[in-house]
Amino acid sequence: MDNSTLRFRLSLALLVTVSAASIAGFMAAEDLEFADAVYFCIVTLTTVGYGDIHPASPTGKLIAAGLMVTGVGTFMGVVSAATDTLLNRRDKKLRHSRLNILVGTFFSEIGTSLLRHCVAMDHHSAPLRAELLVDQTWQAQDFQIAKARLAAYDFALTPEASNLEQTRRVLLEHTGFLLRLLENPNLIEHEQLTDLVWAVFHLKDELAHREELAGAPATDLNHLAGDLQRVYRQLAAQWIDYMAHLQQEYPYLFSLAVRLNPFDPHAQADVTQA
Known part of the structure; x- marks a missing residue:
């Protein structure tokens, strides 16, 4: 209050x-x-x-x-x-709208593709993916159940050098965007997104400072897996909140986000069913 x-x-x-x-x-x-x-x-x-x-x-x-x-x-x-x-x-509603614009921009530019990379490295994610196939029939209770499921999930990753190389390439391509996002004065009002952006930026720095990922020792791969796990956990939590927001406020954006669901291995932007 x-x-x-x-x-x-x-x-x-x-x-x-x-x-x-x-x-x-x-x-x-x-x-x-x-x-x-x-x-x-x-x-x-x-x-x-x-x-x-x-x-x-x-x-x-x-x-x-x-x-x-x-x-x-x-x-x-x-x-x-x-x-x-x-x-x-009224001011709170306006601030909330501005912050969700930031969240939407983040997922549009890098968040969705990065989350898709994380899911691909999660070899035990099949049951989770089945539970996160968000569609137009979902209600507020369904999103709450999904949030509880994510909160209890392990998010353990076993990345290989090729996976890490792909992730590094994605992050380095979006370095400018991440810097602009960190400079946005509205970001500090969204604690969850702020922590996520810092976690992504840290992962980018870790990967950027390694010349060769192929042949990296197991200890180094385990360290990078921990950084990825942090990003994966926060990305998934932010994603489900953002999907719930779109479902309530912007049905047309929600429709595209459902078709691009990073937890759906068959996701595609094309509308294939009426």
């Missing part, structure tokens, strides 16, 4: 308390009916002051004075907090 929402709830609770106490006081001190007491309370809170009902007893005047001092300020506080809450929600 953000500060503006908390302030709105506190101001509203205080306004309701003050109003209820004032209405009860007017009914007792001025012998007003409930509807008249509510009407007089609202007229006082909104500073309209028609004057058709006014306190005559000393107690009623004190209650009215207290309502003017505390209630009017509280009412304005509710209006102010409600406005801030609406503006913050």
Whole structure:
């Protein structure tokens, strides 16, 4: 809960308390009916002051004075907090949209192909791939189940030199894109994507500083497998979140992303079925 929402709830609770106490006081001190007491309370809170009902007893005047001092300020506080809450929600939605544009750009440029490389090096991924064949029928519950499945998955990889060479080539071709992404000021607001980009960039550096991958010792291959595993785990988690976002917000982008599913060994962009 953000500060503006908390302030709105506190101001509203205080306004309701003050109003209820004032209405009860007017009914007792001025012998007003409930509807008249509510009407007089609202007229006082909104500073309209028609004057058709006014306190005559000393107690009623004190209650009215207290309502003017505390209630009017509280009412304005509710209006102010409600406005801030609406503006913050709009700003949050805009930030969320900007961040998902970054995520979409990442997967369009490099993320999907990199994830496909990782899946190809995962020789035990057949059951996982079968569970991640996202299609148009998926609902929010299906994405939650997929996220839980990914959270429990091992992501163990056994890369060969040829696999690593292909991955290196992909990463080096997109070095400029990764640098621009890191320079984007909006990236820092998306912690999950930030960690993923840093993991990918680290993997790129590790691979770029090796002249020959063929014939590399097992210890070095194991080290690179660990870097790949980190990228694989974070890529998969970010991918399923992004697919859920597309399914809800951008059905036409979701359609293409389903056809390019990196977990589908038969994925292709062509529309082959109606």
